[in-house]
Amino acid sequence: MAKKPSSSSNRKQAAPLETSASIEEQVKAFLAGGGEIEQVPKGVSGQTNTSGPKHITLGKKPRA
Structure with missing residues (x-):
């Protein structure tokens, strides 16, 4: 059975010049x-870290 092509493979990527022009237009409109x-x-960094540490716990360990 042949593999069905995904929808993302059917889409054509935008040309880099179109993307740059689009970004430039958006910046002009914003300004x-x-x-x-x-x-x-x-x-x-332009981001502020408001969250706590990103430690994860695997499994359930009893806390003292």
């Missing part, structure tokens, strides 16, 4: 609407 672009210094 025209009063938006501001904040430049984050190199080596500094």
Whole structure:
């Protein structure tokens, strides 16, 4: 039995120039609407870590 092609393989990827032009248009619209672009210094994260540590526990161990 032949494998059925997935829908993602049927889609054609956008050309890089179309993507760049689209991003440029979106940025212009954002700035025209009063938006501001904040430049984050190199080596500094723009995200704040509000969550706790990302440790996971495998299995159920009784806590003391």
